[in-house]
Amino acid sequence: MNTIDNTGRPSFVVLQVGPRRFALPSETVVELAPPVRLHRFPHTSRLISGVIVRRGRIVPVYDAASVLIGRSSSAQRFFLIARRRWDSSSDLGAIAVNGKCELASGEMLAPDPDQPAWLAGRLLINDEPVDVLDFGALPCGDATAVESRSKEFPS
Amino acid sequence: MTQAREPNSKPRRARHAERVILFFVSGQLFAISAEPVQELRRTDCLAGAAVEIENPELPKVRHVVERGGQVYCVVNACLHFGLPVARPGLVLILRQMRVAVLVERIERMAEISAVYALPAAFIGDERHWYRGLSYLDDGVIPVVDPGGFLRPAEFQRLESVAKRALAQAELDGAVQG
Numbered sequence: 306m307n308t309i310d311n312t313g314r315p316s317f318v319v320l321q322v323g324p325r326r327f328a329l330p331s332e333t334v335v336e337l338a339p340p341v342r343l344h345r346f347p348h349t350s351r352l353i354s355g356v357i358v359r360r361g362r363i364v365p366v367y368d369a370a371s372v373l374i375g376r377s378s379s380a381q382r383f384f385l386i387a388r389r390r391w392d393s394s395s396d397l398g399a400i401a402v403n404g405k406c407e408l409a410s411g412e413m414l415a416p417d418p419d420q421p422a423w424l425a426g427r428l429l430i431n432d433e434p435v436d437v438l439d440f441g442a443l444p445c446g447d448a449t450a451v452e453s454r455s456k457e458f459p460s
Numbered sequence: 461m462t463q464a465r466e467p468n469s470k471p472r473r474a475r476h477a478e479r480v481i482l483f484f485v486s487g488q489l490f491a492i493s494a495e496p497v498q499e500l501r502r503t504d505c506l507a508g509a510a511v512e513i514e515n516p517e518l519p520k521v522r523h524v525v526e527r528g529g530q531v532y533c534v535v536n537a538c539l540h541f542g543l544p545v546a547r548p549g550l551v552l553i554l555r556q557m558r559v560a561v562l563v564e565r566i567e568r569m570a571e572i573s574a575v576y577a578l579p580a581a582f583i584g585d586e587r588h589w590y591r592g593l594s595y596l597d598d599g600v601i602p603v604v605d606p607g608g609f610l611r612p613a614e615f616q617r618l619e620s621v622a623k624r625a626l627a628q629a630e631l632d633g634a635v636q637g
Contacts, residue, residue, distance in 0.1 A: 344600035346593075347488060347541040349584030356579065356593070356600055363593055363600065365581035389581075396580045 314410040317428060319435060320385055320402045323374040328409065328428050328437045329387055335397060337406050338384040352443065357384055357399060369400040372423065372443060389441040398440065413437050477571035480594075480603065483552070484564040486543035489601055491572065491594060496606040498555040500566065503548050510534060513625040518614055524622040525560060527553070531622050532560045535609045541589065559609045570596055575603045 317328035318337075338359050343366060345355035354366045354377075364386055371377050384399040385406060413426035416436075425439040480491040481500075510523040520539035525532045532553065538545045540561075548562035575592040588608040593600050610618070 342598070346490075346600070346602045347543055347589075348582055348586035349542065350582045350586065351584075353581055358595065358600065363576055363579055365579040367581070394580075398579075398581060 314412060316408055316410040317413075317435075317437060318385065319407045319409050319430065320400070321405050322370050322400070322402065323376070325374055326430075326433070326435050327373060328430075328435050329385070329440060330425075330437070331408065333387045333390070333440060335386040335388060337402070337404070338386055338399065340382040341384065343401075354401070359384070359386060359399075362397060364397050364399045366399045366401060367443060369438075369443060373438075387440050389443075391441040395441075400440075409435075477573055478575070480570055480572055481552070482567035482570055482596075482601070483550075484567060485537040485541060486546040486564060488541070488543060489567060489599070490537075490541075490604050491570070491596070491601045492552070492604040492606060493591075494569065496555050496557065497552050499553040501551050501553065503551055503562065506534075506551055506560070511622075511625050511629045513618075513621050515618065515621050518618065521610070521614075521618055524618070524625060526626060530558055531619070531626065532558050533610060533615070533618050533622065534560045534562060536562045537609075538562075540609060554606050554609075557606055557609070558615075559606070561609060572596055572603070 316331040318331050318334045319326055319328045336359075338357065341357050341359065343355045343357055352368050352372065354368045356363050356365050358364070364384075366384060368377055383402050383404040385402045386397055386399045388395050389398045409428065409430050411428050411430065413428055416424045416426050423439050423442040423444065424436050425442075426437045428435045428437055479494040481494050481497055482489060482491050484490075506525055509525050509527070511525070512523055513521070515521055520536045521533050522536065523534040525534060534551070536545070536548070537543075538548075546564055549565050550563050552561040552563060554561065572594040575594050577592045578587060578590060586602075588611070589605060590602045590608070591605045592603055594603050595601070
């Protein structure tokens with residue numbers, strides 16, 4: 306992960322999904338995991354590609370590319386693990402990325418009124434506008450109805 | 461049946477291994493606890509006993525079997541899990557559930573040390589299908605919930621359909637005999 310700037314302002318992890326760059330607030334990011342095996346099994350949950358096992362936990366992998374750029378991307382081999390928050394709950398989730406993640410800082414601008422709920426705002430990085438994601442607001446269904454959480458797992 | 465571990469429980473030092481049957485459905489590996497499985501049979505053993513039922517609302521159940529005075533609903537696991545339909549080679553007859561499950565083949569018996577709850581991200585039918593996930597031979601395997609093949613409402617609906625089909629089959633047999 307390269308460091309661009311970090312001078313006390315809010316910091317963000319900038320990730321590449323297909324041709325576009327997005328940012329996640331750095332306090333939600335747990336780690337950039339190396340290429341590990343994606344385990345797949347039958348399920349009916351939208352936007353879930355499978356799970357990875359990382360540091361003793363089963364982490365669901367979100368097919369964020371299909372929401373963010375309108376198609377799945379097979380070029381993403383690394384996994385950015387971040388905390389998803391909704392209401393008073395949170396859980397870990399991973400987004401497949403290509404490994405080119407950067408740390409950036411800056412003031413987040415409010416999103417345009419017509420932006421989808423999963424865009425929390427916008428960041429200007431070297432005059433390039435980068436959308437900031439609200440990982441918990443990605444349209445993955447009503448996860449609040451689900452009681453169980455991922456937990457310790459033998460790695 | 462062992463339940464999936466509580467989310468915030470500490471890792472257990474001394475884990476009790478659970479014996480499971482590993483089986484394939486349409487090329488996908490699953491595990492089911494050995495305890496609720498009463499019998500494993502080749503599908504051709506049931507061929508004469510299976511009675512076809514009219515049940516368009518629940519296409520995964522097309523047959524019932526009467527065994528020891530009990531009616532078993534035969535669930536096609538390919539359709540249950542939304543997998544491409546493959547020719548089943550074996551049937552798992554479940555104890556106390558009155559369910560027989562058509563599967564492709566048995567891989568082997570194994571022991572798993574724990575079943576871990578599905579992550580909250582999974583919000584669909586899989587929450588009924590699986591007790592959770594387990595880890596075996598560097599792979600994550602879904603551990604099937606034997607009670608998830610048919611829900612109580614589905615059972616009720618099937619029971620009346622099955623009774624009619626079995627009565628008709630008995631009548632047909634009497635006429636032919």
